[in-house]
Amino acid sequence: MAHVPKSVIIVGGSLAGLFHGLYLKRHGSDVVILEQDPRAIRSSHQAGIAFGPAVEEILAKYDDTAMQSCTPSVATRFAYRKRPNFKDLNIIRHLTSWGLLYRILRANFDGLASDAVPNPPPPRKGDGKAEYRSGKKVTKLEYENGLVTVGFVGEDGTEETLKADLVIGADGVHSTVRTLLQAPTTKEYSGYVAWRGTILEKDLPPETAAYFANRTCINLLKKTYIVCYAIPPDTGTFHPSTRLLNWVWYSTPSSPPSILTLNSILTSTQSTTTTTPHKTTVPTGLVRPAIWQAQKLSTTTGLPLAAPPFAQLLAATPTRSVFVTKVTDALCDRAVFWEGKVVLVGDALATFRPHFAVATEQAARAPLDALMGHSWMTVTQASHRASSSQSVTQGGWSTAGVLTEVPP
Structure with missing residues (x-):
């Protein structure tokens, strides 16, 4: 990394926030994640996800639980209308549940014990401090003298503030960070x-x-x-x-x-x-x-x-x-604000339609590069927007019939 920020606040404690949080913690940053959901462990709705080499690399480098994280599919099988065995393709995917991956990341990030990981691994030598604070709704962002001040309110109405060298907005398609920055965003059903x-x-x-x-x-x-x-x-x-x-x-x-x-x-x-x-x-x-x-x-x-x-x-x-x-599609025009002190990532920057399972992979890809370089931020923004546009196009083809109207 070109530069490791001493203090980081991540708004949003889903997978994108945890990928970035774990990466930064392992590189010595002190990281606080602020999550609006008041539950100690977020609900997964038993949602399934697929991932590729970026998530694999994050887990290989930074996961100390020794947990099995996924199951590979040996092929992709296509059925056409009532024909169940239309075509098999040699497309291998790593499949898991949102809830399991979340629990593995939490065990590594802040030592959360769960039914999946009852004995979280200890911190590594050189790790920064890590804290995951549930039930915290961000209400204010200010930038002065190279530091970002984040204001937030707890479940009981108590108002607090924290300062950090870097703030990452990883709070999803309805991003509060993006709204507070008044970032130009295109939203469309x-x-x-x-x-x-x-x-x-x-x-x-x-x-x-x-x-x-x-x-x-x-x-x-x-x-x-x-x-x-x-x-x-x-x-x-x-x-x-x-x-x-x-x-x-x-x-x-x-x-x-x-x-x-x-x-x-x-x-x-x-x-x-x-x-x-x-x-x-x-x-x-x-x-x-x-x-x-x-x-x-x-x-x-x-x-x-x-x-x-x-x-x-x-x-x-x-x-x-x-x-x-x-x-819904949401695409922000910028990823970086306030001289690189605030960064939007994941769905807060650009949504990925779920058809081709790229959202989790994209969320993990950014932390593998030098997070603090402005050149990385430029490349990440361009890559994120391009991948999002591709998922929109492919999704539109599918529901318009271009990918579903195959020869009988």
Whole structure:
């Protein structure tokens, strides 16, 4: 590294924040992560993620838990409409759960003990201090004399401030840091939603579970598609009796009078009227059963068109295990502010549509370079924007039918 900051504040304690925090701690920086979520361990919604060489390298260099972090898929299997074995490609992915990777990073960063890592590793010689503070909402940023002051409020309303040589905004698509900086940002609804869910592998018929085993499986439907792969639970066990099948179904909402309009999809069991939908996500357990049933039975995009293993998978997933997210693009014009003292990373800088599983990989890529060099910041911003634009383009092709309308 060209320069190691003595003190760092990271706003946002998800994976992007933890990748940067662990990297800086290992290089001797004193790091404080401020996370708005009040829970000591963040909820994962049992979400699955895929990663590549950047995450592998971060874990190889800085992870001391000796935990198995992922399971490789030996191939990518494509189903086309009702044809379950349309094509297999030799595309290998490393698959895991958000919750397990989060727990491994927390164990290394601030020594969090969890069901996955009950005995966190001790700090290394030369590590900086590390602190993860939950329930802290950032309200103010100021820059003076080479230091950034961060103001934040706790759950009890107590206001505090901290000063640091460097502040990293890793607080996601709705970034408070980005808002406080008044950074020019383009936001746009993609035109579709992502339905997500999990089911225990053992709860499916053996032949259905075997179809999805050790593969990333994709069912191409009519201007929509479903992705499924096996992941460990947050406890980090990889045995088939405890593994989950994690699936994502990308779908375009309908127009009235269909029940599957965007407003209707985002209206949960807790909403009082159809005029009060959630802004982006209906969490697990709050999806209305009638909406999920209508989605599954849609004659234009639903399970009547799906390959049998996928139809069985989604039919067996209970409504309580399903959540749905409006996919939104956000792209900031700048990554670096205040003479390099504030940096935006991850989804705070540019969102990645989830189709091709690049968000986690991109979040881990930046810390592998010299974090403090302005040249790195310029390259990172350009690379981040290019990768984000690519994910937007590929996602648009998929839901418009360019990638799903293959020859029969």
